[in-house]
Amino acid sequence: MLDQLRRSVILAVVFIVLLGFVYGLLGTGVAQLFFRHQADGSITANGSTLIGQNWNGYSTTTILDQQWFHGRPDADNPLMANGKAGSSGSANLGPRSAVLVREAHALVVAWEKVGVHPTADLVTTSGSGLDPDISQRDALVQIPMVSRATGIAPSRLRALVVKETQGAELGFLGTSYLDVLQLNEALAKLR
Amino acid sequence: MDFFWTIVAMVVLVAIAWRFLGQYMVAVYEGRVRYLGFIERPIYRLLGTGPEHEQSWKRYAGSLIAFSGVTLLIGYLIMRIQGSLPLNPQHLGAVPPALSWNTSVSFLTNTNWQNYAGETTMSYFTQMSVMMVQQFVSAAVGIAVAVALIRGFSRKGSSTIGNFWVDTVRGCLYVLFPVAFVAGIIFVSQGAVQTLGGPTHIKDVLNGVTQVIALGPVAFMETIKQLGTDGGGFCNANGAHPFENPTGLTNLLSLVLILLVPVALTYVFGTMVGSIRQGVAVLAAMTIIFGCWLTFTAYAEHQSNPAVAAAGVTHQPGGNMEGKEVRFGDTQSALYGVVSTQTSTGSVDGANDSYNAMGGFGLLTGMMLGEVSPGGVGSGLYTILLFAIIAVFVGGLMIGRTPEYLGKKIQAREVKLAGFGILVMPITVLVITGVAVSIHAGRAGPLNAGPHGFSEILYAFTSQANNNGSAFAGLSGNTAFYNVMGGVAMLFGRFVIIVPTLALAGSLAAKNLVAASAGTFRTDNTMFVGLLIGVILIVGGLTFFPAVSLGPIVEQLTHHKFFGAAFGPVLSTFTPFGHLLSGGIL
Numbered sequence: 001m002l003d004q005l006r007r008s009v010i011l012a013v014v015f016i017v018l019l020g021f022v023y024g025l026l027g028t029g030v031a032q033l034f035f036r037h038q039a040d041g042s043i044t045a046n047g048s049t050l051i052g053q054n055w056n057g058y059s060t061t062t063i064l065d066q067q068w069f070h071g072r073p074d075a076d077n078p079l080m081a082n083g084k085a086g087s088s089g090s091a092n093l094g095p096r097s098a099v100l101v102r103e104a105h106a107l108v109v110a111w112e113k114v115g116v117h118p119t120a121d122l123v124t125t126s127g128s129g130l131d132p133d134i135s136q137r138d139a140l141v142q143i144p145m146v147s148r149a150t151g152i153a154p155s156r157l158r159a160l161v162v163k164e165t166q167g168a169e170l171g172f173l174g175t176s177y178l179d180v181l182q183l184n185e186a187l188a189k190l191r
Numbered sequence: 192m193d194f195f196w197t198i199v200a201m202v203v204l205v206a207i208a209w210r211f212l213g214q215y216m217v218a219v220y221e222g223r224v225r226y227l228g229f230i231e232r233p234i235y236r237l238l239g240t241g242p243e244h245e246q247s248w249k250r251y252a253g254s255l256i257a258f259s260g261v262t263l264l265i266g267y268l269i270m271r272i273q274g275s276l277p278l279n280p281q282h283l284g285a286v287p288p289a290l291s292w293n294t295s296v297s298f299l300t301n302t303n304w305q306n307y308a309g310e311t312t313m314s315y316f317t318q319m320s321v322m323m324v325q326q327f328v329s330a331a332v333g334i335a336v337a338v339a340l341i342r343g344f345s346r347k348g349s350s351t352i353g354n355f356w357v358d359t360v361r362g363c364l365y366v367l368f369p370v371a372f373v374a375g376i377i378f379v380s381q382g383a384v385q386t387l388g389g390p391t392h393i394k395d396v397l398n399g400v401t402q403v404i405a406l407g408p409v410a411f412m413e414t415i416k417q418l419g420t421d422g423g424g425f426c427n428a429n430g431a432h433p434f435e436n437p438t439g440l441t442n443l444l445s446l447v448l449i450l451l452v453p454v455a456l457t458y459v460f461g462t463m464v465g466s467i468r469q470g471v472a473v474l475a476a477m478t479i480i481f482g483c484w485l486t487f488t489a490y491a492e493h494q495s496n497p498a499v500a501a502a503g504v505t506h507q508p509g510g511n512m513e514g515k516e517v518r519f520g521d522t523q524s525a526l527y528g529v530v531s532t533q534t535s536t537g538s539v540d541g542a543n544d545s546y547n548a549m550g551g552f553g554l555l556t557g558m559m560l561g562e563v564s565p566g567g568v569g570s571g572l573y574t575i576l577l578f579a580i581i582a583v584f585v586g587g588l589m590i591g592r593t594p595e596y597l598g599k600k601i602q603a604r605e606v607k608l609a610g611f612g613i614l615v616m617p618i619t620v621l622v623i624t625g626v627a628v629s630i631h632a633g634r635a636g637p638l639n640a641g642p643h644g645f646s647e648i649l650y651a652f653t654s655q656a657n658n659n660g661s662a663f664a665g666l667s668g669n670t671a672f673y674n675v676m677g678g679v680a681m682l683f684g685r686f687v688i689i690v691p692t693l694a695l696a697g698s699l700a701a702k703n704l705v706a707a708s709a710g711t712f713r714t715d716n717t718m719f720v721g722l723l724i725g726v727i728l729i730v731g732g733l734t735f736f737p738a739v740s741l742g743p744i745v746e747q748l749t750h751h752k753f754f755g756a757a758f759g760p761v762l763s764t765f766t767p768f769g770h771l772l773s774g775g776i777l
Contacts, residue, residue: 011360089308093513124514127515134517
């Protein structure tokens with residue numbers, strides 16, 4: 001038995017070195033050498049394209065800033081903000097949760113005040129709480145609001161949304177979507 | 192259509208792996224692969240053992256238990272003193288004792304249940320030296336047990352079943368390390384992060400918002416987490432986080448990585464027992480169960496979310512998107528959920544808790560069948576072989592013959608061991624869930640009210656006793672009660688099944704082969720596949736139906752009722768549906 005314990009300790013240490021640090025550090029080295037931009041979080045001057053951000057969007061009662069396209073109400077919404085900076089996660093409300101009914105309804109009302117009939121994506125939180133993307137339909141329904149606030153014609157906005165839509169990878173992996181940050185960057189150029 | 196092609200791609204990739212990874216693994220465990228001998232041999236020298244030192248089942252199990260005990264303790268200690276260790280740019284302090292216990296057990300047992308938010312609780316040192324190491328090791332141990340059981344079938348008149356140390360080292364070096372490493376590079380290229388720099392604070396120029404973005408060595412942990420069917424991610428949001436699972440491609444690769452080893456092991460099984468058809472029969476049973484659950488769950492998630500509909504968005508062409516990511520959509524998220532719960536992975540790419548009632552039913556019951564379709568690395572194969580022994584026994588009773596499986600007589604001892612191994616999990620789940628709903632500390636856990644709250648508790652212990660690790664994550668699991676009881680459930684679900692499995696391996700290895708005759712009950716045809724599926728469904732269904740009725744089934748049947756104690760005045764003013772229920776669980 002003592003023999004087994006001695007072997008256990010030795011193998012545990014060997015594995016920590018080999019599978020924890022050699023694997024982890026070798027991986028970090030390769031990642032930093034060849035894919036530095038991605039490995040550091042795909043960060044641009046306007047934020048990370050992979051992490052959703054707050055477009056000064058929501059309060060509990062109204063959409064404040066109407067000149068941008070908005071993402072999903074994740075960290076974006078005081079009603080649903082799920083905690084401290086840096087920590088990801090979803091709201092975890094079940095399909096028969098009265099809390100979910102209340103929060104989603106508050107968002108429906110807020111959207112309708114600015115003339116938008118929201119899609120389900122725009123009134124539900126995502127799995128990560130950081131969803132950087134919206135569907136094409138989510139963007140299209142926001143056009144009346146953005147057009148009014150920016151003075152850009154709806155037809156030009158529609159063309160913009162179609163142009164910025166990214167197809168599913170290889171044509172079928174995942175869904176087609178728009179990265180909200182890239183969409184708003186393109187919108188900023190139109191103004 | 193996208194959903195269909197994703198499944199086609201997944202099946203093709205896994206089928207290729209079944210053939211080639213399977214063949215490679217046979218060579219690895221028979222000692223014919225030696226290209227890393229310069230690392231492998233010195234390790235054996237340090238340990239004072241090697242392939243020539245075969246072990247009896249008792250010594251094999253003893254080594255496994257000793258090694259598990261030691262790594263459990265080391266993991267616990269590292270979490271307790273992480274504040275004084277390097278690679279801790281956020282200066283995170285010691286992890287509390289109950290949480291350290293739960294987490295160390297969790298990673299030891301291949302569960303990866305997480306009662307903490309990784310990016311804000313665990314230092315990089317802890318993530319690399321405890322989580323990531325155990326993701327390799329617990330997987331390698333699982334494969335080792337499966338291979339030992341296969342040797343029990345393939346050897347005759349033998350008193351030994353292999354060497355635990357050698358099997359574990361080989362699994363890590365030759366199978367897990369290379370595959371996870373190559374996949375890690377692909378993940379990084381897609382946008383998964385991999386850095387030792389701390390969190391980034393950035394001010395976004397366009398809208399003037401300041402963000403704190405947590406970073407870390409994520410990508411390479413992500414790939415071993417999937418390949419080892421561990422499932423414990425770096426970040427709290429797990430595979431839903433864009434830094435863990437950035438694109439549709441990484442989502443597909445995650446599914447393939449999860450399925451690789453459990454599926455390839457059926458090839459290993461078939462080859463080592465001398466008839467590939469035997470492996471195919473087991474794989475067929477796995478695939479049929481998997482396909483049924485996938486269809487059911489994906490259909491359920493493609494339906495509208497009733498709470499969102501009640502809030503005023505009745506047209507939901509995208510399915511239930513609460514708790515799901517736009518880049519994956521409803522059905523591909525459901526596919527991920529099913530793959531993750533039919534194996535022992537438990538990683539998520541959306542919030543399981545927010546699945547529609549029947550979607551949640553699909554995930555929960557997938558685990559309740561014992562995770563055999565195709566199950567965790569190693570654990571899937573050895574668990575389904577326990578079911579196969581029961582199936583052979585039942586078949587033997589029907590036709591009035593002494594049961595045999597792969598030329599081995601199945602006698603009282605084998606049936607008892609297999610039956611015991613199968614019943615450990617349901618007993619653990621039902622007893623601990625019963626305790627949890629009976630005492631205050633347990634009832635304080637759920638976030639959601641009504642039947643969904645019960646589902647959260649039932650899901651938690653089902654997940655932990657099956658070493659799955661996914662959660663209806665609204666449950667506040669980081670309490671003394673849930674940490675301690677969860678740890679007990681995980682240890683039972685792992686080791687109380689492994690030990691009888693190894694005993695079975697020893698007992699089978701000692702037997703001689705009986706020649707097949709015309710009256711032998713065949714175990715490589717459609718009849719047997721049907722019988723095996725029947726046994727799995729009947730055992731799972733009979734033991735869990737009452738419990739599931741109180742959770743997802745009643746939730747599905749309560750039309751127009753919404754549950755929640757936390758009603759604000761807002762709700763009563765707008766609600767068009769008169770009868771909202773308030774009140775806590777049960």
